[in-house]
Amino acid sequence: MQLVTNCILRWEDRLLMLRKPRRGWWVAPGGKVETGESLLEAVTREYREETGLTLIRPELRGVFTVIVQNGEELVNHWMLFTFYAESFSGLVNATSQEGHLEWVGIDTLPNRPMAEGDRIFIEHIVHHPTLLTGKFTYTPDYKLLGWKPENTLPVFR
Template sequence: MQRVTNCILKDESKNQILMLKKPRYGWYVVPGGKMEQGESIKQSVVREFKEETGLDLINPELRGVFTFVVMDQLEIMREWMMFTFICDTSKGALFDYCKEGELEWVPIAEVLDKPMAEGDYFMFKHILANEHLLYGTFIYTPDDRLIDLNLDPPCQ
């Protein structure tokens, strides 16, 4: 099973988070990527975030553990896990260019207005408003339509 890490980097002074606009659908995500063999989830998120942004995360905290399943009819086509962190301190200089997409500071009040995968709205809504860990399973169709989800704790 593939494992992925990502991080919501908040700039508290400007009330913004750093997002990445992916070219495939124009969807917004937070920087991150695939874990390497033998790597801890914290090592992975720090490495992946720096590779995509140029920034070193300082003390990222785990806030979400998610399973994603892509199903076609009743057959599982693909499955992966994602570990989502949050952080409010970084050092370094933000890249002018990222091969994964366009880096953009987005006001927190506008995050849920951005186009993104359906399940990501639930994750951002919870993680940006709560300090406790969110667990979840998201089931998608092969064309990226959310067909089921289970969140613990349930989102309001």
């Protein structure tokens, strides 16, 4: 099972999002946790590598089990740890090997192509200062089969 971190970075009424070239979907920047890294170390490193920005005081806001299945066959399984931040230092990279970076208006998110599970958790995290946990189940082509929220808890600062 792979561990993955990402971060929703908010600046006023915009989020820094990454448009991945493969599907053209918008995502929160992030990536895989390397051996020996803490979740905070991983999200800070991955975010800096992809965007050029250093996150300041990111808070864990989402813990998600992600399952990909083809019928009854389990194809993939990973854990996604989503952080939220409103402070950063540095300048956004002009280019990224991972895709196109852009500050996008929160009000434009419903019209942007993205995984349906991302749409669910981004909406919650942007508007609620709680820790959301749950399980997303997808087909191999990332059609959302199910979302099972488990709980929401206050974020401890």
